[in-house]
Amino acid sequence: MGRGRRGLLDELAVLPWPVGLAVGVLGYLLVRHGIPAWASSQPGPLMQALGNTEAFAPLAWIVLAACAMASLFSWLGSRRKRRLLDAQSGLASIAALGWRDFERLVGEAFRRQGYTVEETGLGGADGGIDLILRKGGQRTLVQCKQWRRRQVPANVVREMYGLLAHHGAHAVRIAALGGFTGDAARFAADKPIQLIDGDTLLAMIQSAQAAPSDTASTSVPPPVHARIEPVLHASITSEPPAPDCPRCGEGMVERTNRFTGTRFWGCAGYPACRGTR
DSSP states (O other): OOOOOOOHHHHHHHSOHHHHHHHHHHHHHIIIIIHHHHHHTSOSHHHHHHTOGGGGHHHHHHHHHHHHHHHHHHHHHHHHHHHHHHTOOSHHHHHTSOHHHHHHHHHHHHHTTTOEEEEOOOSOTTOSOOEEEEETTEEEEEEEEOOSSOOBOHHHHHHHHHHHHHHTOSEEEEEETTOBOHHHHHHHTTTTEEEEOHHHHHHHHHHHHHOTTOOOOSSOOOOOOOOSSOOEEEOOOSSSOOOBOTTTOOBEEEEEETTTOOEEEEETTTTSOOOBO
16 A cells, blocks of 8 residues: 655644644745745836735735644644553553554554654555654664464565665564564574564553653664564563663563563563663
8 A cells, every 4th residue: 555645734744743833933934024025125016016025924824824733633643642552451452453553553652762753654454664763863664563363474574674675774673463473583583673573562562651751762772583482471560660771772671580480670672672680
């Protein structure tokens, strides 16, 4: 499913809402005062007539109102994504989402880690590039798979790896509730591909819920690979405050070893990062 051409207002609606207001104010000043000032400095009766600032006043207000409307849509969209993430209580609630809301949820989880997130619209219900992450001068392609009862096979990972080279990106991340096959994990093992299964995604969301104002470090964590057999269950607590990962700077979550019952701090980006305290 491709993305159609978008106009200026559509672009402003997906940017942070202050950008739309700033563009609106600048557009108003340019149309109301800038164009008349330039016209007044030109020879000829037509240019002198255009130098009348009142003639451009209606157009200036239209520009300001349109940008303000785009800014409002941006603010409403951001609030919806924040509420969407904060409303999740477990894998069951995530699985109940539609595929579009699932993409928004994954994007918001990365946004709270300090990434700039672009929702490309190039994926759709069947997959593709759903999100583009930017941070520290690097670009990461993300595909979201809300497959509840299917594991992502190796051919899907191969396709995303091909898109990595085609778009000149630095890394690929694939988020899938149902996890990944062994072949998919082995293919990703020596490549800049991070496979995010349901447990890892839930840990990311819980970490963002516990500390929504925290942001990750400015460098993109090193790419790693999905675990085939999870050995840890994440349990998130708000006390004591979560420390930063000593390896990548991400927030950490409190985990419990399944076999020994020992509690420890583990990186919220696991298995992307295996830092512990």
